[in-house]
Amino acid sequence: MCCANMATYKSWWNLLLKLTIFWIHTYSTCAFNEIWxxxxxxxxxxxxxxxxxxxxxxxxxxxxxxxxxxxxxxxxxxxxxxxxxxxxxxxxxxxxxxxxxxxxxxxxxxxxxxxxxxxxxxxxxxxxxxxxxxxxxxxxxxxxxxxxxxxxxxxxxxxxxxxxxxxxxxxxxxxxxxxxxxxxxxxxxxxxxxxxxxxxxxxxxxxxxxxxxxxxxxxxxxxYAKVACKCHGVSGSCSLKTCWQQLPTxxxxxxxxxxxxxxxxxxxxxxxxxxxxxxxxxxxxxxxxxxxxxxxxxxxxxxxxxxxxxxTTGRECNKGSDGMDGCNLMCCGRGYNTFKKTIVERCNCKFVWCCHVKCKTCESVKDIHVCK
Amino acid sequence: MGGVVLETLSWKKLIILGLFLLFLLITFFLIGGLIAPRPTNVVHVIGTKCVNKGGVGNKEWFIPRGGSEKCIQYSSLDDPGIEDDRISANQIVFSFWLPHPREGIQLDFSRWQQTMISVLDLTILYDDENQVEDDAIIQLDARISYRDKEDDVNDWKELASSLEERQLRCEMEGKKENGYAYNCDLLSFFELGSLHYDYYLINIKVPVEPYKGINAGIGNLRDITLVGIHQNGGFTKVWLSIKTVMFPVVLAVLIWFWRRIGQLSRPPNLLERTLFALGIAMSILNCPLEWFTLAIDMPFMLLITDIRQGGFYAMLLCFWIIFTGEHIMDQCERNRLVLYWKHLLAVVIGCFCLLLFELSERGVQLANPFFSIWVTGVGAKLALSFIIVAAIAASCYFFFLCYMIFLVFRNISAKKVALPSMSKSRRSFYMGLIYRFKFLMLATLVCSALTVVFFIISQLSEGQWKWGDEDPSLEYTSAFFTGVYGMWNIYVIGLLSMYAPSHKQFVQGSNAGGDSQEEEVQLTYLPSSSETSAIQSFAAKVAAD
Incomplete structure (x- = not known):
């Protein structure tokens, strides 16, 4: 009788311990909010x-x-x-x-x-x-x-x-x-x-x-997958048509x-x-x-x-724009600093459909506005 | 008098027979709808971007998957490695291995899948500095090879290779901003008349020669997706089973029909001969030649099937004209094929044009599966002119047919007025004629209407198909094919059995004297029959009495 009681008691403890560990575990993942x-x-x-x-x-x-x-x-x-x-x-x-x-x-x-x-x-x-x-x-x-x-x-x-x-x-x-x-x-x-x-x-x-x-x-x-179809019946007629889904970009x-x-x-x-x-x-x-x-x-x-x-401190903004990217809204009225920056770009490129392109490099100076 | 079976049947028998044929028709429809899968299915393969390190003339095969035989590849053409390794556009090979592996197993094609056609779907991204030019032409250096499961992994054998040009039709919808994709028309790629081997490997190069302007204005090509459309094995199995059952049935009915005609004392008339020819065309279409494709490589099967089908429909059109012509019930004596030359010429010209088109498309594809008559300017014009001539011939045909049907109906109403004043045998002859014609009209109209309805349903169900909807419990497209195929089989069987000469004799009752005059009356042809003569003979009979 006594021994049986002891066993129940022990298993209860075990369960409680496991629950606590589980709780700590779940709590810790919540705290860091890890996500895939x-x-x-x-x-x-x-x-x-x-x-x-x-x-x-x-x-x-x-x-x-x-x-x-x-x-x-x-x-x-x-x-x-x-x-x-x-x-x-x-x-x-x-x-x-x-x-x-x-x-x-x-x-x-x-x-x-x-x-x-x-x-x-x-x-x-x-x-x-x-x-x-x-x-x-x-x-x-x-x-x-x-x-x-x-x-x-x-x-x-x-x-x-x-x-x-x-x-x-x-x-x-x-x-x-x-x-x-x-x-x-x-x-x-x-x-x-x-x-x-x-x-x-x-x-x-x-x-x-x-x-x-x-x-x-x-x-x-x-x-929003598009449906594309192809006709391929007798003599290329549309008596047989097969359709499939195209992934949108x-x-x-x-x-x-x-x-x-x-x-x-x-x-x-x-x-x-x-x-x-x-x-x-x-x-x-x-x-x-x-x-x-x-x-x-x-x-x-x-x-x-x-x-x-x-x-938004340190974010670039667009001086002329009235939208969200305009300096006024982006910087929340704090104002902005303006820098001059030399930009090195590819130019006069000879493009083909893929891969390595032959280009020249061009330099230009541009005003950059950055939120205070 | 010797009528056709149709006239000697009692209403009860006719209704039972009609119900039986309807039941058969529903069975055909349900076989397609419930047992068979969709007629065709699609394999999507995005080309693996392999790198050819061996120079332009390198003839090796680039294999997208596998162990050591796998090609050197990049996951994307925007991979920085391409720039770092100074890979040029001429070194990129798009490689496709069909079919895919699924659930850990490399699938393989089966000969039951019969045929495969394919189209290319290009992903071209918009780039301010490198736009797709108007009327740009893309040149593809395409090769296709095959291998069987038990062959060595490197043992790809070339099936065909070709340098193909295709017109690019791309447009930007909405925003023109870098990174957005063009909406390009699909490019037709190849058609294989037989899927004889297990695996197919396709290598596509897009060679660039800036000085010749080859592939210069095709924009920022990022991906090539090959969409392969193959017939479903399940559909082939159901289809072949139907053919295998219908072939001997139609053949047996046809033999029975011809023996009945052979037992007559007179030679077969035109209508009987036409009906026989229709039965033969049906049997040729039914002949399950496809069984051979399971053993032998028969890439011409696609062409043969198309020709067989065309032959049957041409025969059906001729039959309608001749049948209507033989029932016009005016004074002229017909019963000769020559009289129908105008009408039949329309059918022949139309069918000949479609045959030429077929031969120049699928015929040439036997030699070069990448060929398509539509891609070159001259070819497209030629193809279009074939189709236009065929369409004109078809409209001429329908004009003739409608006119003849109008004549028949006009004569029928004239005859109906005169019927009470005719002799009993003459009346029964005309009534039989009208009955036969109306019966065929009804059957033909029902069949044509059902074909059109089935066709529309299957087209709608296919065009509106979107996944996420519940799977339809009926496979409409398959049901359309088996249903229509079965229906025309039933139609031909029905015609052969209904319009065969009857053994039974009309019991003429009181006016038995008229029979001897009418004995020579054939299926449709009544010698020198006109209203006046009918009345005259009636008057003569009354006088004799």
């Missing part, structure tokens, strides 16, 4: 030592992956370079789309949260980054499938790999964008779904927001998501605290393609420890 976008940072996947250690160790060593993503990484380790290049495409596109804004998608080298603590705020910017990186993954995966890089790319019709060749001969393989979508959904969303959050909690609202914006990013790729996707960013919908919890709904009734309901955010963005003018904003 880190794979897109230069030098993370390019590290040659990474591939020697074996897939399991590699996946644990990759910083920024959540537990579920680590599992997916071991299963689909050959997809990781594509995930990395997708993340990188997302980051580059973000920087291109926001190059004239106060917040310009600056990445912080060595920080596994990639864009720094400012994206802890559930703002429009956070919404955009989630969407564009999810879009980057589906784009990169579908592309790699088409390049034949990913040997393990799916052929959606085949249920059992054993019968793959037979199924392929019977009805061909499914679309690569579809495969990219499925993989991106599994990989990107698993991070959000790992934990259960109580109702009305900030973590739950952020999770719902991220899931929505990830989906919006993915839809920006496949909803990533620039188009970035542009589309930027439009969604401009029209993003502010949301709040419903009464039960389980779902998000629009805050202002006068705006339209957010569709699955719209971006949503919870809090207003900071003004990004000043560097601030509280928000994590880097400020």
């Amino acid at each position: 976008w880190n794979l897109g940072m230069s030098g993370v996947l390019q590290n040659p030592n990474l591939y020697i250690v074996g897939t399991k160790t590699m996946c644990v060593q990759l910083k920024g992956l959540s537990l579920g993503q680590q599992k997916l990484c071991t299963l689909y380790h050959d997809h990781m370079p594509s995930v990395g290049s997708g993340a990188q495409m997302g980051i580059n596109e973000c920087q291109y789309q926001f190059r004239f804004r106060r917040w310009n998608c600056t990445t912080i080298q060595g920080d596994t949260s990639v864009f720094g603590p400012v994206l802890q705020i559930p703002s429009r910017e956070a919404a955009f980054t989630h969407a564009i990186s999810a879009a980057g993954v589906i784009h990169a995966i579908s592309r790699s499938c088409r390049e034949g890089d990913l040997a393990s790319c799916g052929c959606s019709r085949a249920m059992r790999p054993k019968d793959l060749n037979r199924d392929y001969i019977w009805g061909g393989c499914g679309d690569n964008i579809e495969y990219g979508y499925r993989f991106a959904k599994a990989f990107v969303d698993v991070r959000e779904k790992e934990k259960n959050h109580p109702r009305h909690s900030e973590a739950l609202s952020r999770m719902l927001m991220n899931l929505h914006n990830n989906e919006a990013g993915r839809r920006a790729v496949y909803n 990533f620039r188009e996707i970035g542009e589309r998501l930027k439009e969604r960013y401009d029209g993003a919908v502010e949301v709040k919890f419903n009464k039960r605290g389980t779902r998000l709904k629009r805050k202002h009734k006068k705006y339209n309901k957010p569709s699955k393609e719209d971006l949503i955010y919870i809090d207003q963005s900071p003004d990004y003018c000043q560097a601030s420890k509280d928000t994590g904003s880097l400020g």
Whole structure:
């Protein structure tokens, strides 16, 4: 009797200990806010030592992956370079789309949260980054499938790999964008779904927001894939027509998501605290393609420890412009310094479609305005 | 009198037969819709950017994947390594290995997949300083080779090679800013009439000669995507099964029909001969020659199938003209092919033009799979003129056909007025004639309407196809093909069995005397029949009575 009691007591202790460790673990990942976008940072996947250690160790060593993503990484380790290049495409596109804004998608080298603590705020910017990186993954995966890089790319019709060749001969393989979508959904969303959050909690609202914006990013790729067709019936007539999906260029996707960013919908919890709904009734309901955010963005003018904003001090601005890139708005009224800079450019080039070009170098002097 | 089977059938039998044929038709439609996959499928391959270190004349094959045989490659043409290594445009080879590996397995083509055609999709990025010129022409040095699974990994054997020129039609929609892509038309690339081997490897060079202006104004080419369209093995299997079943069935009906005609005391008339020829054309189309492609390399199969199909439709058009002509019911004696020379000339000219077009496109492709008549200016004009002449011939044909149908209907209404005043046998003869004609009109109209409807449905379902929609439970395109194919088979079988001479004799009841005069009445042809003579003979009979 007594011994049995002792055993129960011990197992309880064990459980409590495990729970504490788990809590510390999850808390620590939360605190650093690691995210898989880190794979897109230069030098993370390019590290040659990474591939020697074996897939399991590699996946644990990759910083920024959540537990579920680590599992997916071991299963689909050959997809990781594509995930990395997708993340990188997302980051580059973000920087291109926001190059004239106060917040310009600056990445912080060595920080596994990639864009720094400012994206802890559930703002429009956070919404955009989630969407564009999810879009980057589906784009990169579908592309790699088409390049034949990913040997393990799916052929959606085949249920059992054993019968793959037979199924392929019977009805061909499914679309690569579809495969990219499925993989991106599994990989990107698993991070959000790992934990259960109580109702009305900030973590739950952020999770719902991220899931929505990830989906919006993915839809920006496949909803706008163009359909191309070829007629090849008798005598080249259109009695037989075959159509397929063309991937949009990533620039188009970035542009589309930027439009969604401009029209993003502010949301709040419903009464039960389980779902998000629009805050202002006068705006339209957010569709699955719209971006949503919870809090207003900071003004990004000043560097601030509280928000994590880097400020616009030292940013170049355009003196003549009335837009966001104009010196007045960019520098938040602080004024700017003007320098003269000698720019060395290629000029009089003889271009062909690719590769090495023969150019002259020209020098010119330009005025550069930099925010105080 | 000896009528055709159709006239001797009771309504009950006719309805049962009609329902049975309808059931067959639905079966054909469902076989395509439920069992067969889509007729064709697509393989997308983005060209691997290999580097040719061996100079311009280097004839080695650049293989995108594998172990030591894999080519030296860059992940992108913007790779800084290309600039560092001073790689020139002439050294870049776009390499494609079809099909892809999937789920860790290198897939291979099967002979069931029959044919492959391909188009190229160019990714050209906008660059202020290097724009795509208007009317730019891209020159491709293309080579294609094949290998079987069990061959050595380096053992690629050349199938064809050619220096091809294609017109670039690219435009910028929206913003003209660096990094945005041109929207370029697809370039037709090659057509293979047989997929006899397991793997195909395609190497494309885009040679530059600035002084000759070759490939000078094609902009910033970043990627070449090859879209290969192959037939689905499943579709071939279903298709071949249908053909294999239909071939002996139609052949048996055809033999039965000809034996019936042989039993007649008179020689076969024109309509019977035409019907027989239609049956032969159908049998030629049905003949499952495709079985041989599983064993022998037959790249000409595509051409043969097209010719067979063209032959059948030409025969069908001729049959309609002759059938309508033989039912006009006026005084002229027809029953001779020569009388239809105007109408048949339209069919012959139209079909001949399409045949020439076919031969100059698919025929030349037998020698050079990269050839397309549309890419050169002269060729495109020639092809267009073939098609225009064929279209003119087709419209002439339909004018003739409509006019003849109008004549028939005019005569039918005139005859209907006169029917009550005719002798019983004469009346039954005309009624039979009208009935036969109306029956065929109805069957033909239903078949043509169904063909058009099926075609529109399949085109719509294909054009609006977007993934993310639920997979349609019916494969419309396949259903269209099997449905229409089955329908014309049923049509021919129906005609052969319905319009075969009947053994049964009409029981004429009271007016048995008229029979002897009508005994020589053939399928459609009534000697010197006119309203007046009919009335005269009626009057004579009354007088004799």
